Amino acid sequence: MPVVSSLHVIKSLGHQVVGAHEYFTSARCPRPTCDSFLETVLPRSKYCRQCQVYFDRDAVGSENIARICEAQLIRQRRPLKFKPVVAATAAATTAEGSKRKRRREQ
């Protein structure tokens, strides 16, 4: 069944559909409290030096896509650690600037 047709069927059943670009999904540690980049150990394995854990590359990608979709549903935005580095830095800088501005205004 084509993807577009499948989406219509899923939506008609009352389910929400969320898309996620695969950017960085197998490059970053899937643990919520860890922002580390993963090292490629074997062709299909990844290793987080900070957590000292090995992951299957496809499992990491799947788990991170699920986390991105969950964030899209709850907060309507992609988590910073899965954004391109330039965009994540700009967002973090803007957020920090807003906090400073609010502190000065108080």
Ligand SMILES: [Zn+2]
């Ligand atoms: Zn980690």
